[in-house]
Amino acid sequence: MIIESVVANVDQLDHEELHKRHIEKVYLESGDLVKRIQRVKTDHGKELGIRLRNPRDLIAGDILFMDDHNIIMVDVMSDDLLVIQPRSMHEMGTIAHQLGNRHLPAQFEGDEMLVQYDYLVEELLQELTIPFKREERKLKKAFRHIGHSHD
Incomplete structure (x- = not known):
């Protein structure tokens, strides 16, 4: 799966919307938040390519994918x-x-x-x-x- 844009940020979702979906996380080092193109793996082992069309930094809580059942979001390592x-x-x-x-x-x-x-x-x-x-x-x-x- 290639991610070309950020769907939203978890801060923009209400509590109910967030908790009715299964959440997978992509853990990034803070320095990787500025990379527009990168290959990442979720905490469930799913490989993703990130190739953002619009130049923007990723932020902790950014949602890379969301459907009715799942969310893949960015989390940051300490x-x-x-x-x-x-x-x-x-x-x-x-x-x-x-x-x-x-x-x-x-x-x-x-x-x-x-x-x-x-x-x-x-x-x-x-x-x-x-x-x-x-x-x-x-x-x-x-x-x-x-x-x-x-x-």
Whole structure:
């Protein structure tokens, strides 16, 4: 089966619609969410090809296939993250500047800044005494690098 578009996201379905169907999941690493073309396998062993016609990133909960009885949806594997919890705008500005100089992508959830684990960033946070923790967490979206050059 070749998937060329996303049907919907599970967040758009009501509870009843979702639970009357058998759910199969395709587990992807967060970095694979940005790939338009890939071969994947569901947790039930069904092989699928994904070739999205419209350029868009996949998101956790995206439904790749749905009929009256079945749903095949995207789920994301956990990432090893540094969860940064700055106490002030000064700390936020400091770490944002440092991460920007390293071209590291970040995501934000509430008051937390999330970056993929890197031992050098961990050492920097310790040196700057900015609160953080290391944890495994599922992200809904992939980290995106923003194109930039130092010309």
